[in-house]
Amino acid sequence: MDFQFTESERAFQKEVRDFLDANLKPELRRAHSLTPSVFDDPATTRPWQKILNAKGWVAPAWPSEYGGCGFSPAERWIFATEFARAGAPNLSPMGLQMVGPVIMKFGTPEQKAYYLPRILSGDDYWCQGYSEPGSGSDLASLKTRARREGDHYIVNGSKIWTTHAHHANMMFALLRTSDEGRKQDGISFVLIDMKSPGISIRPILTIGGDHEVNQVFFDDVRVPVSNRIGEEGKGWTYGKYLLEFERGGGVASARMRAMLRECEEIARRTGTLTEDLARRIADVDIDIDSMETTELRVMSALSSGQNPGAVSSLIKLRMSEIHQAVTRVGVDALGLDALVVEPRRPFYALNEPTLLTEDELVVTPEYLNGRAFTIFGGTSEVQRDIIAKAMLGL
Numbered sequence: 001m002d003f004q005f006t007e008s009e010r011a012f013q014k015e016v017r018d019f020l021d022a023n024l025k026p027e028l029r030r031a032h033s034l035t036p037s038v039f040d041d042p043a044t045t046r047p048w049q050k051i052l053n054a055k056g057w058v059a060p061a062w063p064s065e066y067g068g069c070g071f072s073p074a075e076r077w078i079f080a081t082e083f084a085r086a087g088a089p090n091l092s093p094m095g096l097q098m099v100g101p102v103i104m105k106f107g108t109p110e111q112k113a114y115y116l117p118r119i120l121s122g123d124d125y126w127c128q129g130y131s132e133p134g135s136g137s138d139l140a141s142l143k144t145r146a147r148r149e150g151d152h153y154i155v156n157g158s159k160i161w162t163t164h165a166h167h168a169n170m171m172f173a174l175l176r177t178s179d180e181g182r183k184q185d186g187i188s189f190v191l192i193d194m195k196s197p198g199i200s201i202r203p204i205l206t207i208g209g210d211h212e213v214n215q216v217f218f219d220d221v222r223v224p225v226s227n228r229i230g231e232e233g234k235g236w237t238y239g240k241y242l243l244e245f246e247r248g249g250g251v252a253s254a255r256m257r258a259m260l261r262e263c264e265e266i267a268r269r270t271g272t273l274t275e276d277l278a279r280r281i282a283d284v285d286i287d288i289d290s291m292e293t294t295e296l297r298v299m300s301a302l303s304s305g306q307n308p309g310a311v312s313s314l315i316k317l318r319m320s321e322i323h324q325a326v327t328r329v330g331v332d333a334l335g336l337d338a339l340v341v342e343p344r345r346p347f348y349a350l351n352e353p354t355l356l357t358e359d360e361l362v363v364t365p366e367y368l369n370g371r372a373f374t375i376f377g378g379t380s381e382v383q384r385d386i387i388a389k390a391m392l393g394l
């Protein structure tokens with residue numbers, strides 16, 4: 001393992017910092033800091049994506065032949081860390097980190113030529129149609145059916161917990177195309193236009209007052225067969241490939257550290273920084289350090305051409321637990337004021353004075369929104385299963 005950055009990597013770090021200083025407008029930074037979720041609203045991400053696209057910096061992990069940055073693993077780590085430190089909005093991962101890599105690996109030349117540029121420009125906004133009522137952890141039991149009729153599939157059923165379905169114009173979905181054989185073998189990976197007749201979306205409001213997730217209903221929705229990725233019945237393979245990107249793709253430690261420093265600052269200001277809270281902050285700091293070391297270990301493995309393996313599940317598991325620990329520090333730093341919840345998304349659109357300062361305003365919503373971290377992208381119990389199987393060679 002070699003964690004030392006080279007001279008050219010340091011020069012790259014300076015280039016990224018200079019770019020952020022020049023282009024990350026205060027209003028975008030503010031909107032991001034007042035968003036209690038990892039998912040910034042499209043109103044925030046669209047203008048930011050335009051700026052990044054003009055620079056060619058939308059897709060750090062994509063190869064340059066598809067319009068990506070072609071960064072090395074070390075440059076990707078530097079890029080993500082600097083963006084988190086600067087408080088830049090998070091572009092939606094659904095197109096860039098999830099369906100994009102699947103289209104690159106398994107899509108036809110026509111699908112690549114059509115969809116990949118639209119992901120980069122932000123013309124398409126994607127959502128993920130995997131989970132169904134009764135089929136979350138046991139995803140292979142999914143029932144939303146795609147029946148073949150000529151050159152179309154007729155889709156009937158329902159997807160649930162679909163993040164930003166109400167913003168998206170496209171969904172990538174796992175659909176049942178057969179009941180024969182193993183249940184995994186009857187699943188296909190299909191791209192669906194969200195404007196298709198027969199699709200309806202029901203909002204689900206979460207504990208923090210957010211409208212992020214939805215239930216999506218399909219009632220005789222016609223989807224061209226040409227929208228299928230790869231072979232019929234092989235969707236499980238493509239869908240699992242995508243999950244590796246969903247779980248392990250990011251660099252989370254820099255964002256966690258920035259959030260923890262904000263909580264510490266609130267505790268100092270409000271007089272809640274007791275010895276006990278200071279000790280807890282130190283414990284979380286140590287967890288973040290070890291997370292950062294794991295991220296650097298992955299980067300080092302990728303740089304030397306090794307496959308990091310089940311570590312994507314390890315990162316997902318620890319990242320979600322540490323995030324929840326940071327948000328617990330936040331509410332304790334705020335003390336009784338944490339009970340003053342003002343569930344009025346989006347906070348960045350607020351113009352009138354509130355009882356809390358802006359950095360305090362988002363603490364309780366972040367805590368409440370953060371409850372979902374150990375559930376989405378596969379629950380912590382499921383990640384532990386995957387890690388255990390990899391360790392035990394099962």
Ligand SMILES: Cc1cc2nc3c(=O)[nH]c(=O)nc-3n(C[C@H](O)[C@H](O)[C@H](O)COP(=O)(O)OP(=O)(O)OC[C@H]3O[C@@H](n4cnc5c(N)ncnc54)[C@H](O)[C@@H]3O)c2cc1C
Nearest residue numbers: 128129130131136137161162163372375376377378379381
């Ligand atoms: C905020 C949020 C956003 C989401 N966004 C999306 C999205 O955009 N698209 C999408 O498709 N899905 C999305 N999901 C769904 C998410 O992937 C599922 O909620 C998750 O996989 C768990 O499935 P479930 O809710 O059906 O719970 P279940 O699978 O019913 O699990 C219930 C409990 O049983 C435990 N359990 C289940 N199986 C096992 C096992 N084998 N071993 C040990 N314990 C087990 C679980 O850990 C959990 O505690 C989102 C969920 C949330 C909360």
